[in-house]
Amino acid sequence: MATIIEFSLPTEEFALEETLDTLPEAHIEIERVVADNPDQITPYVWVRTDDFDAFEAALEDDPTVEEVVTFSDTGEERSYQMTWTGSIDFIVQVLTEYSGTITHADGSADGWDLRVVFPDRESLSRANEAAQQAGFQFDIKTIYGTEDPRGVQHGLTETQRNTLVAAFEAGYFTVPREVSLSNLAEQRNTSHQALSEQLRRATGNLVESTLITYSDGSDE
Template identity: 45%
Template sequence: MATITDFQVPIEQFALGTTFARVSDLYVEIERFAAQEADSAIPFVWVQAGEFEAFEAALSEDPSVEAFTTLAEFDGERFYRMNWVDEVDLVVHLLLEEDGAITQARCGGDTWHLQVMFPDHDSLSRTYEFCEENGLELTVDSIYRLDNDDESQFGLTDSQYRTLSTAKDEGYYEVPRETTMSELAEELDVSHQALSERLRRAHGSLVDRALSASKTQHETDQSVRKPN
């Protein structure tokens, strides 16, 4: 059964460690991966940076990046295509050996946060063993199965569920609001950016779930109304 796993990897064991060390106010989110050769992974990346010139200069000297191309710029963000050839053993393993799909990958500092869909629990176990054998510090935050509707809490990860629950308790959804985004981020001990991304993804999951249920109910109602 397909399994969704949220986990963390130290930046120095993954990619862009040199770039993050040299550039402040940096946030990176990978939109998707294109894995080609057995020793390379090609991510398409959205980047927020205080100074893009400094970011690109650091990127040019980062040992985990062979090349990069700026594809677009929109509302203070830039979209890049990168070639990673070093420090990506974990990514290549997930993509090519275990048929894993990396559905989220982001970094705002010392740690990469990834969400991966594995085809079954055995592939997750093999990946964890692979990390241990290769000295990679994999920290698992949450695991749930795609078909386990009740336990997966309406399609939310554990961190998303806790975030929404805390936001509700603190009055974030009241009118007027009883807490700010910054106060909520401090309460959850996460950055403002991380909280914003988590809320956006959680809201998106809930909307998708609601629309899917509404569509199913509508189709059922239409079927009932049709004359025999």
């Protein structure tokens, strides 16, 4: 049975400590993570901040950031592909050696909140033992299996899940619709464009995790 751990940790134990110290109002949400190199990870992130120019300038001086590519800009949010190295060494070890997968992460000046899935309880136990030996500082919130109703939300981040649930409860998906995207955006205290982006990302992740089957290239 796959096992999920949710925990928090300070920025100095993970990534972007200097950037978040420079812009404490910034909020970062990891959408997905690629970890195919033992020395670095490549997260795809959404960022909210009052000053994107200052944020990007801070990234240039952040020792945990090796490369940054801007993907899109909704006005309120920007998406980036980043390459992280340095202080994320232990997280890389978790992902590569213990088959852990980050399914959700939120970062701010107050620290990071992560959800990581392991293939079984034994993998999590070995990862936790390695963390203790390395003096890795983190605060465990909860540990549970995939049969727990709080388990992995079909590839969705917490924000994406909340957005879809709010849209469903408001009647956005009914035929005919009971609420427009503009009205829903007002209810969510966000812009029409930002909400549209959130719904598209959430729907895409939901389809990918529930309907798309990846194969080895064969026709079956």
